[in-house]
Amino acid sequence: MTIKQFFGGVHPQENKISRHYHLEKIFSPGLLFVHLSQHIGKIAKPLVKQNDYVLKGQKIAEADGLISATIHSPVSGKIKEIKDFLHPVIGDKLPVIVIENDGNNKSIDFTSKYKEYFRFDNNEIVRVIQNSGIVGLGGAMFPTHVKLSPKKEIETVLLNGCECEPYLTCDDKLMQEYSREIVEGLRIIMYVLDAAKGIVVLEDNKPESIKKMKDVVSHVPNVDIVCVKTKYPQGAEKQLIKTILNKEVPLGGLPMDVGVVVQNVATSYAIYNAVVKGIPLFERAVTVSGDINRIGNFMVPIGTLVSDIVKTLNIDITKTNKIILGGPMMGVSVGTMEVPTIKGTSGILFLKDRIKDYPFGPCIRCSKCVRVCPMGLMPNFLSLYIEHEMWDKVKFFSPKDCIECGCCSYICVSKRPIVNQIKFAKSVIK
Amino acid sequence: MEQNFIISAAPHIKAKHTISTMMMDTIISLIPAGVGAVIFFGQRVVWIITVSIICAIASEYFVNMLRKQEPTFKDFSSVLTAVLLSYTLPSTTPLWIVCIGSFVSIVFGKMVYGGVGYNPFNPALVGRAFLQISFPKEIGYFVIDGISTATPLSITKFNLSGTVPDTISLLVGNYSSSLGETSVILLLVGYLYLVYKKHIYPLAPLSFIATVALITLFVKPENVLVYTFSGGLFLGAIFMATDPVTTPVTPKGKIIFGIGCGILTSLIRFWGSYPEGVCFSILLMNLVTPMIDNFTIVRKFGEIRISR
Structure with missing residues (x-):
């Protein structure tokens, strides 16, 4: 298959230095700061009070309206307080639920009666996804259940495994270690949307993932793997659709206007967990990388402070002067380590030798x-x-x-x- | 343990190139033609280029001092202008005229508008046009191998005595003309370097050259090679009609710009009073650059707005 391209784009140095580190679980001690605003839309309503005891996976906040998402506790422990705390993306103080981790890792009963999801009505599956608090894990954090109930007919589901941002490797690793689960998640999405075709898109700089995914997909009907040229921003919805299907989403329109829904591979994995295993979304794969001594890919409970990650992994940050949550092209730089991860945090990068502002000159119309x-x-x-x-x-x-x-x-x-x-x-x- | 981290807006990585590296790349791409000029016309070429560069930097620094601003010559744009200006002059040009040309280029071509990025005209060509009008005699005297000869364009246009060089020397460049514009091959080396570095849009110079060749084919078919390969056409098309500041920004606009330059060049060459028209045609097209920009706005991705 010829590799197609979209117009424009750049190819920054990839720096995917953490690509050979396996996904590890990370234990987060002490306090977790779970934000009530981890999605696009209204802030969730808390369901717990101070001094309540919560279990891992217990619902602690409820969606407020349709465009909002439910939030679950990532650990077991006592609710210390509900207060305002720094939000990593918005950069303002917003309400968080502070949970004191008791370290017992006691969880609610993770069972699902939806293992055979195809025996159920698709609206019911969407409700399961909604109750599991799943949002777009690529970084946009748009509530997934809204995307999965479009008003138009969907022909194709694109699963975005491009990970075009430099440094980030968490999706790459997820695809290598949970390829079967991701493809199963894609089939759930296809079932819900009644879509005829599912395509997993990867950039050609991830040969291991491509091989793994191809192995899995070879037994699955209606699902294909397409390999595209490494180029930023390949993972942007509209560019992805243009590259794969040669369809242009009209200006001001959404992918569903051309009969397509795009989901991230991490979201697909979360959907699989929610529907088949009954595990709601309370942790995600995060790449820790940059100019530091300890890099890797970790399953981080949502709400873990960056400073706790640094302490747990013994990261030497004395030489770095910039922390970025997300990728270097679109991520947000934060001024302090006392900031929690949220559902959309795909990477924590520690970079050195960065100056605050590049002095900028006049436009020379170089075009x-x-x-x-x-x-x-x-x-x-x-x-x-x-x-x-x-x-x-x-x-x-x-x-x-x-x-x-x-x-x-x-x-x-x-x-x-x-x-x-x-x-x-x-x-x-x- | 509290450490302060820098907060800045995305993107947190930037491409390495700056204005100065871009200008430097263009200067590097001009080196082959310069070396060729030294071989064809002798050591005097080095002096012309050096004087031009020194004068340009001094003029820019002078304006910087008048305006009480930080010195701006470090971005190499004045060096590039000076090199381009010297390439358009014959090897016999008196050094004081080079000085004046360089001064006019930098001060009246660029600095009076506010420096690099704001000039409407190509500064090197402003200087060149000024010299053409003020000192037509002094810069109209061409010598090669110690023998004074008219340029191939003058020979064909005014039926002067002298022989038109054959195709091979037209390509190699050992004939009498301005010092940097003779060798098509060496200029093409620079073109390939610029295209490789992605500093110019590859089709822009080609549209200019092709237009001139095409029009010549209809008007004077027997002289196609002379009119295409000699004169300032390749130098102008590759290095001046692609100057970022003074040419359109859209790909379509750049091609229209090249075609316009080609038509004007041919008009001046065949029906104007000058043997060569590249300089004036580019300056005239610089004037309509904003208009071309307005008419060639890029089509947006998915530009059929749906009604909701």
């Missing part, structure tokens, strides 16, 4: 940003007009269609912070 923008926008004009606050002109170049992949900022020879300017413009032009 590299125009050539790399996967959405076909004109970042150079956006950047100039936003700098001079000419909002009419900015509107004409439609910043709202930007997917904030950061290719323009990455490639800019003058180091202009183009994608930040566009994010700012989005907040100005409503």
